[in-house]
Amino acid sequence: MFETAINSNAATFGGSMVGKDPKWDRFDADGPKRNPATTNVKTERAVTSVDPDQTSKSMSDLLVRVGDQDQDAFRAVFDYFAPRLKAFLMGQGTSPQMAEEVVQETMVKIWRKADQYDPARAAASTWIFTIARNMRIDHLRKSNRPEPDMNDPAFIPDPEPLATEAISQAQDSAQLYAAMAELSEDQRAVLKLAYFEEKAHPEIADALGIPLGTVKSRIRLALKNIRSRIGDSE
Amino acid sequence: MTISHHPGEELLLDYVAGSLAETWSLAVATHLALCPMCRRTVSELEAVGGELVSAVAPVPVEDDLYDSIVAATNAAHEDSVSSRPVADSSGPNPILPEPLRSYLGGDVDSLEWRRLGLGAHQLPIPTGDELTTARLLRIPAGRPVPTHSHGGLELTLVLSGAFSDSTGTYGRGDLQEADESIDHQPQAALGEDCICLAVTDAPLRFKSLGARMVQPLIGI
Numbered sequence: 141m142f143e144t145a146i147n148s149n150a151a152t153f154g155g156s157m158v159g160k161d162p163k164w165d166r167f168d169a170d171g172p173k174r175n176p177a178t179t180n181v182k183t184e185r186a187v188t189s190v191d192p193d194q195t196s197k198s199m200s201d202l203l204v205r206v207g208d209q210d211q212d213a214f215r216a217v218f219d220y221f222a223p224r225l226k227a228f229l230m231g232q233g234t235s236p237q238m239a240e241e242v243v244q245e246t247m248v249k250i251w252r253k254a255d256q257y258d259p260a261r262a263a264a265s266t267w268i269f270t271i272a273r274n275m276r277i278d279h280l281r282k283s284n285r286p287e288p289d290m291n292d293p294a295f296i297p298d299p300e301p302l303a304t305e306a307i308s309q310a311q312d313s314a315q316l317y318a319a320m321a322e323l324s325e326d327q328r329a330v331l332k333l334a335y336f337e338e339k340a341h342p343e344i345a346d347a348l349g350i351p352l353g354t355v356k357s358r359i360r361l362a363l364k365n366i367r368s369r370i371g372d373s374e
Numbered sequence: 375m376t377i378s379h380h381p382g383e384e385l386l387l388d389y390v391a392g393s394l395a396e397t398w399s400l401a402v403a404t405h406l407a408l409c410p411m412c413r414r415t416v417s418e419l420e421a422v423g424g425e426l427v428s429a430v431a432p433v434p435v436e437d438d439l440y441d442s443i444v445a446a447t448n449a450a451h452e453d454s455v456s457s458r459p460v461a462d463s464s465g466p467n468p469i470l471p472e473p474l475r476s477y478l479g480g481d482v483d484s485l486e487w488r489r490l491g492l493g494a495h496q497l498p499i500p501t502g503d504e505l506t507t508a509r510l511l512r513i514p515a516g517r518p519v520p521t522h523s524h525g526g527l528e529l530t531l532v533l534s535g536a537f538s539d540s541t542g543t544y545g546r547g548d549l550q551e552a553d554e555s556i557d558h559q560p561q562a563a564l565g566e567d568c569i570c571l572a573v574t575d576a577p578l579r580f581k582s583l584g585a586r587m588v589q590p591l592i593g594i
């Protein structure tokens with residue numbers, strides 16, 4: 141359904157920009173630097189100038205405060221994430237209006253569920269990504285996303301070591317960020333397409349003009365490189 | 375009961391990215407309920423997604439979006455979680471984990487199986503996805519698993535008993551990813567009926583199992 145979306149955004153987000161993608165400046169060392177003054181996002185001031193680790197930490201703290209129904213914290217989370225979620229959703233071929241609807245639903249969900257957020261288990265960005273993804277599936281596809289239920293008696297719980305070494309903790313976010321920044325252009329391009337354009341792998345192959353087997357091996361390699369950088373044995 | 379056959383990373387990535395259709399996701403999610411190792415991979419892939427969202431260049435939102443959100447958070451909300459009824463957990467050790475059990479409305483003992491021939495039974499699983507088919511299969515111990523013609527991917531998740539084919543033995547929690555290039559002749563292991571979830575990307579057209587049984591199985 142997304143391939144039918146023809147709007148200016150879909151055009152700028154199409155296959156041609158893969159590689160030197162101005163939307164990906166944070167990872168692209170030689171790309172244009174994001175200038176907070178031109179982003180038109182008022183309260184970005186709080187977070188733009190700090191390093192990713194600090195951002196991640198402060199976002200986790202903010203999200204915990206949202207769990208206590210702290211409106212200022214909610215506003216700060218909104219200011220940081222709403223424009224990014226909108227960009228993320230538009231990258232998936234969603235129209236700006238529709239993207240804002242999903243952003244709205246995601247933010248409402250964040251407000252209502254933030255008391256369940258556990259900073260020891262996931263970075264704020266990870267938690268928010270999963271909510272936005274689920275809201276998008278709800279909203280655009282009107283279908284269910286089956287998920288395991290950890291309270292189900294048939295659910296096999298994590299063995300202890302696994303639970304404590306989960307890499308998705310906020311303090312590991314900088315490490316993950318660094319690992320992703322080190323990926324080759326090729327590898328980052330396939331990852332972006334996989335996450336941002338909801339593309340099946342054959343469509344990624346088409347968009348990049350490379351064989352399907354190459355897409356698969358690049359994805360595998362990208363994930364392997366990330367793993368080795370974050371010190372996780374394969 | 376160690377799981378030795380896991381979904382490929384691509385399948386997990388599509389599940390994480392939200393691009394995997396509901397029916398395939400059902401098989402993946404049910405495997406995840408039984409597999410802490412793949413759940414960890416999923417957590418990692420979600421963290422990658424979170425980093426990608428953080429790294430994207432922001433697109434300004436409409437001026438009134440925040441106010442609309444605040445208004446919406448203040449509005450009374452009905453928890454519109456899911457239209458599916460939550461299944462009774464049938465006893466302390468259900469064979470069917472969530473989310474599969476809710477799709478079927480109960481555990482294996484409560485199901486109204488349909489005969490497939492020669493002791494095999496099946497049960498179609500309704501999903502919102504019309505391009506794929508999910509069903510539960512129950513194959514008597516020691517009998518061949520009815521395979522079928524299909525053009526693409528097939529996921530088989532074992533929930534009880536086991537089956538074996540040329541690629542190995544699959545027990546509870548094991549997930550087989552097969553495509554048409556694999557000419558496998560799965561056979562349920564002795565001792566216990568094999569119950570598995572089978573997802574295919576086309577409506578299943580079982581060859582008549584009776585016909586298959588009297589003919590040589592090759593080439594059907």
Ligand SMILES: [Zn+2]
Pocket residue numbers: 377379380381405409411412413
């Ligand atoms: Zn697994």
